[in-house]
Amino acid sequence: MKIDKSLSDLIKEQVKLEKEIAKKFSTLEQRVDSVAAKLLIREMQLDTKKHAEILEAALEAIGGPKSFWDYTIHIDADKRAVKKELEEHIKAEETMMSQIGEEARKTDDEALKLLLNHFAEDEKRHHKNLETIVNKAYKMEI
Ligand SMILES: [Fe+2]
Ligand SMILES: [Fe+2]
Secondary structure, eight states: OOOOHHHHHHHHHHHHHHHHHHHHHHHHHHHOOSHHHHHHHHHHHHHHHHHHHHHHHHHHHTTSSSOTTTOOOOOOSOHHHHHHHHHHHHHHHHHHHHHHHHHHHHOOOHHHHHHHHHHHHHHHHHHHHHHHHHHHHOOSOO
């Protein structure tokens, strides 16, 4: 990856903004008076913190000579064992997806349904992420 100062600057600005917003959400959460509003705000607050943390970590690799997949960190771990563990996580995500689906079918509460649907989307993404990791970095046969 080419050194892209302006990308780094943009990301730094975004991290700052995400952190400010996360703080504001946590105050706002205490000022809203319904459980649904509180939970939805908390969810956004955690998303915002997540964005800040991931972008901060990405900043360390940006500007390096390699792309993120090629930029490897020396780790003392058995690749085969890690692959097996990743595959176990894929199964766990499947279990969570069906669990959440079942919960969403059992509730008539609109806000809870909405939150559960967000989580189902998250789990789908987690599942795909794990598959991407296995396919991109753990292609070898066990
Ligand atoms: Fe964000
Ligand atoms: Fe998950």
